[in-house]
Amino acid sequence: MTPSRVSRVDVTPVAFADPPLLNVVGVHQPWALRAIVEVRTDDGCLGLGETYADEAHLARLEAVARELAGHDPYDLAGLRRAVARVLATGDGGAGASFGGMLDVDSALDTVYSPFEVACLDIQGHQAGRPVSDLLGGAVRDRVPFSGYLFYKWDAHPGGQPDAWGEALTPEQLVAQARRMVEGWGFGSLKLEGGVFPPPEECAAVEALRAAFPDLPLRLDPNGAWTPETSIRVAERLSGIVEYLEDPTPGIEGMAQVSAATDLPLATNMCVIAFEHLRPAIAADAVQVVLSDHHLWGGLRRSALLAGITETFGLGLSMHSNSHLGVSLAAMVHLAAASENLSYACDTHYPWKTQDVIVAGTLEFVDGAVAVPSGPGLGVELDRDRLGELHEQYLSCGVRRREDTAYIRSFDPDFVPNTARW
Amino acid sequence: MTPSRVSRVDVTPVAFADPPLLNVVGVHQPWALRAIVEVRTDDGCLGLGETYADEAHLARLEAVARELAGHDPYDLAGLRRAVARVLATGDGGAGASFGGMLDVDSALDTVYSPFEVACLDIQGHQAGRPVSDLLGGAVRDRVPFSGYLFYKWDAHPGGQPDAWGEALTPEQLVAQARRMVEGWGFGSLKLEGGVFPPPEECAAVEALRAAFPDLPLRLDPNGAWTPETSIRVAERLSGIVEYLEDPTPGIEGMAQVSAATDLPLATNMCVIAFEHLRPAIAADAVQVVLSDHHLWGGLRRSALLAGITETFGLGLSMHSNSHLGVSLAAMVHLAAASENLSYACDTHYPWKTQDVIVAGTLEFVDGAVAVPSGPGLGVELDRDRLGELHEQYLSCGVRRREDTAYIRSFDPDFVPNTARW
Numbered sequence: 001m002t003p004s005r006v007s008r009v010d011v012t013p014v015a016f017a018d019p020p021l022l023n024v025v026g027v028h029q030p031w032a033l034r035a036i037v038e039v040r041t042d043d044g045c046l047g048l049g050e051t052y053a054d055e056a057h058l059a060r061l062e063a064v065a066r067e068l069a070g071h072d073p074y075d076l077a078g079l080r081r082a083v084a085r086v087l088a089t090g091d092g093g094a095g096a097s098f099g100g101m102l103d104v105d106s107a108l109d110t111v112y113s114p115f116e117v118a119c120l121d122i123q124g125h126q127a128g129r130p131v132s133d134l135l136g137g138a139v140r141d142r143v144p145f146s147g148y149l150f151y152k153w154d155a156h157p158g159g160q161p162d163a164w165g166e167a168l169t170p171e172q173l174v175a176q177a178r179r180m181v182e183g184w185g186f187g188s189l190k191l192e193g194g195v196f197p198p199p200e201e202c203a204a205v206e207a208l209r210a211a212f213p214d215l216p217l218r219l220d221p222n223g224a225w226t227p228e229t230s231i232r233v234a235e236r237l238s239g240i241v242e243y244l245e246d247p248t249p250g251i252e253g254m255a256q257v258s259a260a261t262d263l264p265l266a267t268n269m270c271v272i273a274f275e276h277l278r279p280a281i282a283a284d285a286v287q288v289v290l291s292d293h294h295l296w297g298g299l300r301r302s303a304l305l306a307g308i309t310e311t312f313g314l315g316l317s318m319h320s321n322s323h324l325g326v327s328l329a330a331m332v333h334l335a336a337a338s339e340n341l342s343y344a345c346d347t348h349y350p351w352k353t354q355d356v357i358v359a360g361t362l363e364f365v366d367g368a369v370a371v372p373s374g375p376g377l378g379v380e381l382d383r384d385r386l387g388e389l390h391e392q393y394l395s396c397g398v399r400r401r402e403d404t405a406y407i408r409s410f411d412p413d414f415v416p417n418t419a420r421w
Numbered sequence: 422m423t424p425s426r427v428s429r430v431d432v433t434p435v436a437f438a439d440p441p442l443l444n445v446v447g448v449h450q451p452w453a454l455r456a457i458v459e460v461r462t463d464d465g466c467l468g469l470g471e472t473y474a475d476e477a478h479l480a481r482l483e484a485v486a487r488e489l490a491g492h493d494p495y496d497l498a499g500l501r502r503a504v505a506r507v508l509a510t511g512d513g514g515a516g517a518s519f520g521g522m523l524d525v526d527s528a529l530d531t532v533y534s535p536f537e538v539a540c541l542d543i544q545g546h547q548a549g550r551p552v553s554d555l556l557g558g559a560v561r562d563r564v565p566f567s568g569y570l571f572y573k574w575d576a577h578p579g580g581q582p583d584a585w586g587e588a589l590t591p592e593q594l595v596a597q598a599r600r601m602v603e604g605w606g607f608g609s610l611k612l613e614g615g616v617f618p619p620p621e622e623c624a625a626v627e628a629l630r631a632a633f634p635d636l637p638l639r640l641d642p643n644g645a646w647t648p649e650t651s652i653r654v655a656e657r658l659s660g661i662v663e664y665l666e667d668p669t670p671g672i673e674g675m676a677q678v679s680a681a682t683d684l685p686l687a688t689n690m691c692v693i694a695f696e697h698l699r700p701a702i703a704a705d706a707v708q709v710v711l712s713d714h715h716l717w718g719g720l721r722r723s724a725l726l727a728g729i730t731e732t733f734g735l736g737l738s739m740h741s742n743s744h745l746g747v748s749l750a751a752m753v754h755l756a757a758a759s760e761n762l763s764y765a766c767d768t769h770y771p772w773k774t775q776d777v778i779v780a781g782t783l784e785f786v787d788g789a790v791a792v793p794s795g796p797g798l799g800v801e802l803d804r805d806r807l808g809e810l811h812e813q814y815l816s817c818g819v820r821r822r823e824d825t826a827y828i829r830s831f832d833p834d835f836v837p838n839t840a841r842w
Binding site: 003072074075076077078079123126127128129133134136137138139274275277278281282300301304307308310311312313337339 | 424493495496497498499500544547548549550554555557558559560695696698699702703721722725728729731732733734758760
């Protein structure tokens with residue numbers, strides 16, 4: 001059997017409408033960007049990946065894409081070396097801006113990720129097995145997600161109100177949560193905080209608890225608080241939230257909070273790369289790590305992260321940025337194969353109204369997505385939708401995620417709330 | 422495509438002649454035992470595994486084998502659950518005796534391992550890819566091994582002298598090393614110590630250094646020394662050995678030595694399961710971990726171990742017990758796919774004169790074995806040789822590894838040298 005080789009790689013930036021979701025650094029722009037990676041092999045296989053599409057990141061993806069012809073889709077180690085070689089000729093920056101929320105040192109994992117996912121998709125198609133099988137086999141046939149609640153405006157300034165309406169008060173958040181639970185069946189809820197002073201966000205969480213007495217809750221202020229404030233909030237919300245996510249920035253601050261509370265602390269801000277694990281574990285800074293295959297270098301490295309959290313007695317959850325169906329499929333396969341996934345995964349999926357995959361493949365039933373059992377990722381591109389979202393990218397004018405710059409166009413004095421309270 | 426299912430599993434115990442190699446707990450018996458696991462699928466694939474064959478371990482392997490019909494060879498998580506279910510009905514012991522050298526808490530990883538390797542062999546055959554590709558791809562096409570030196574008698578008492586001759590003095594060890602280097606081309610040397618008082622073993626290492634000025638050297642007394650002695654030896658051998666392996670037993674003792682020397686400490690005794698990593702890393706007890714897929718639950722979990730050592734800044738080497746060609750093939754694929762393998766692997770392979778695989782598949786050239794590039798493990802059973810070694814198992818009378826009991830049949834007062842000096 002002659003192994004198949006990569007014959008062509010396409011990187012297509014797309015934009016999809018995104019509601020005005022508020023967070024610690026500002027507000028989501030009207031258009032969220034993603035890049036769809038298509039890797040084709042000379043035996044007719046097509047593998048898919050999805051990642052960020054900030055301009056600098058996109059340039060790196062395209063530079064890698066140009067180097068992959070002839071590559072063996074099983075040679076992931078070689079793929080990683082190829083990505084590293086391409087990046088070595090660049091400016092060394094991280095590429096994706098993450099809206100200013102994350103401080104990513106290296107572009108290697110983020111650029112490698114969509115190509116790795118696409119290669120695994122190809123491997124799965126060639127073997128006739130779902131990607132979860134390539135990660136050791138699914139330990140669950142449905143992956144639970146949590147409903148992701150946001151403070152939000154009723155509309156982008158100057159735009160039409162979206163279907164969700166305004167959410168700036170506890171009552172409005174409860175209404176949003178009700179819509180999430182009724183529409184998708186979520187069995188747990190997460191509130192993106194860091195927008196209002198802690199007492200207001202605590203009151204919102206308490207209102208959610210009153211409205212949904214049985215649902216696990218989480219609060220994620222994205223590092224908006226000092227360690228002292230974090231400790232006070234932990235006392236107030238102890239017994240109400242299942243974990244507090246990134247109450248304060250940095251491993252040192254998190255360790256200070258962790259030492260003062262029994263409430264589990266989760267993170268996708270202070271532990272976002274393998275080099276952060278050692279100091280975070282040594283400091284007992286966090287009890288739960290949120291994995292994210294876009295950030296951690298693809299599915300196999302995220303499976304390694306899962307194994308590390310298991311080995312070191314940490315809980316495992318999953319982070320999400322605004323994403324489309326290719327990412328959702330990859331997240332579902334990874335979560336399905338992660339034995340120690342101890343919490344429902346995050347997803348922004350309900351917030352979007354458009355996608356690039358064939359509709360009806362991935363459905364939320366009772367807050368969970370069934371693990372695709374067909375070959376590869378189990379999703380297919382809808383060429384019309386892909387074309388439409390690419391047209392939107394071309395015309396929308398957004399070229400990078402800039403939550404802070406966008407909010408400042410309405411509120412020039414806005415300063416990110418990081419460690420503000 | 423209907424996925425293939427396991428149709429039949431065979432576990433064949435074999436025995437092969439083993440020289441009288443001395444170690445901390447006694448001496449190797451005249452016969453070393455291994456079990457060959459064959460997993461067949463309904464589409465005609467055959468996957469191979471190899472493991473220990475101590476009586477209790479063998480019984481567990483056979484109990485698992487009876488449960489695997491209909492199993493999906495891609496469902497490794499399910500395989501592990503099946504092994505756990507079978508073991509739950511047993512006595513909870515660890516099964517393989519390891520000659521009394523290792524204290525293994527659970528049989529799960531050791532029993533799971535050969536079945537996992539066989540399933541990966543099947544996956545590789547079905548995908549037409551080498552097992553190293555299923556582990557992320559080979560990062561090297563040849564895997565370096567170190568020459569494994571032993572103090573030894575010239576013959577088993579009452580038996581014929583073997584080709585190696587006696588090795589009880591530095592001069593005899595140098596001669597043994599010369600034979601190893603000339604015959605196999607090894608580019609590094611390891612001495613199994615713990616047999617004589619430390620000054621004698623240091624003198625042997627110094628003689629090796631004088632005879633082979635350019636070869637990296639290692640000394641492994643298998644925990645024969647106190648921490649104080651270990652520190653003195655580390656001072657003496659600093660700059661002469663690349664690492665000192667298990668000078669003293671236990672994480673606490675190793676940490677005490679580690680704190681007093683810059684010489685890297687390696688282990689395959691105090692870190693032999695995932696639960697040992699956390700305390701060993703917290704105590705900075707070791708700088709190098711020797712992986713062993715037989716002990717750590719197969720190739721994928723050993724790849725996880727490799728990732729953990731990389732993440733936590735530990736070196737990675739590979740341990741060996743007496744083994745045959747199926748194990749060697751699995752070791753080579755694992756090592757090929759372990760990017761951070763920082764030392765040549767150990768192997769007992771030169772010490773055996775018989776094998777179960779088709780001859781000529783795995784050859785040592787310049788101390789390294791070329792990574793098989795064909796499907797699966799890339800080795801095939803020689804049915805005649807398998808039958809012959811099984812006959813030897815049936816007739817040899819050895820049913821478990823008992824280095825101490827065996828040496829006591831000649832030296833009734835022998836006491837293992839653990840922490841003796």
